[in-house]
Amino acid sequence: xxxxxxxxxxxxxxxxxxxxxxCSQTLNHNVMYWYQQxxxxxxxxxxxxxxxxxxxxxxxxxxxxxxxxxxxxxxxxIRSPGLGDAAMYLCATSRNQRNQPQHFGDGTRLSxx
Amino acid sequence: AQKITQTQPGMFVQxxxxxxxxxxxxxxDQSYGLFWYKQPSSGEMIxxxxxxxxxxxxxxxxxxxxxxxxxxxxxxxxxxASQLGDSAMYFCAMREAGNQFYFGTGTSLTVxx
Numbered sequence: 001x002x003x004x005x006x007x008x009x010x011x012x013x014x015x016x017x018x019x020x021x022x023c024s025q026t027l028n029h030n031v032m033y034w035y036q037q038x039x040x041x042x043x044x045x046x047x048x049x050x051x052x053x054x055x056x057x058x059x060x061x062x063x064x065x066x067x068x069x070x071x072x073x074x075x076x077x078i079r080s081p082g083l084g085d086a087a088m089y090l091c092a093t094s095r096n097q098r099n100q101p102q103h104f105g106d107g108t109r110l111s112x113x
Numbered sequence: 114a115q116k117i118t119q120t121q122p123g124m125f126v127q128x129x130x131x132x133x134x135x136x137x138x139x140x141x142d143q144s145y146g147l148f149w150y151k152q153p154s155s156g157e158m159i160x161x162x163x164x165x166x167x168x169x170x171x172x173x174x175x176x177x178x179x180x181x182x183x184x185x186x187x188x189x190x191x192x193x194a195s196q197l198g199d200s201a202m203y204f205c206a207m208r209e210a211g212n213q214f215y216f217g218t219g220t221s222l223t224v225x226x
Contacts, residue, residue, distance in 0.1 A: 104158035
């Protein structure tokens with residue numbers, strides 16, 4: 001089945017130690033998104049790619065970076081994680097059409113020690 | 114102003130009964146899409162139903178239907194014959210021109226046996 005896959009499902013890192021979360025898709029969608037979601041809150045968009053065009057949200061901290069080396073893969077890099085970065089990180093994909101929904105991966109739950 | 118407003122932080126419904134989850138939206142665009150997602154406690158976001166701004170009929174998908182009232186800018190989700198597995202967070206979202214989705218704060222639904 002075509003899908004969005006996030007690895008790992010759970011990630012533990014140390015305060016200040018860089019961490020990378022990965023997302024891959026077999027849907028061939030041209031838009032990929034990264035969201036941060038804290039407990040009982042709505043997902044917060046960090047950035048998205050439309051093909052290779054990177055779109056950063058104004059309030060996304062500089063600590064968060066992203067790479068999309070090809071259509072299928074997208075990475076979220078957190079350069080120096082703080083305790084406040086502990087959250088669920090959701091990757092989603094979509095076609096570039098207004099009537100198209102997002103398809104989400106299962107998420108990566110990040111813990112900071 | 115909030116693009117999507119969900120005024121019910123939590124809802125309870127008896128098993129086999131119907132329940133309506135409220136969603137209002139704010140946009141000046143003529144063309145937009147409205148989406149509902151379900152997020153169980155395991156964390157994945159599941160797309161449920163879509164309504165386009167030009168659709169004259171209310172969308173339906175199995176036990177899910179969308180009560181779309183364009184003049185009131187509301188897009189309420191109706192779940193018929195509730196099941197225990199329907200217990201989850203429900204998010205309403207809107208897509209205007211471009212690739213950004215706007216999410217509401219969500220409604221936590223609990224189905225009581």
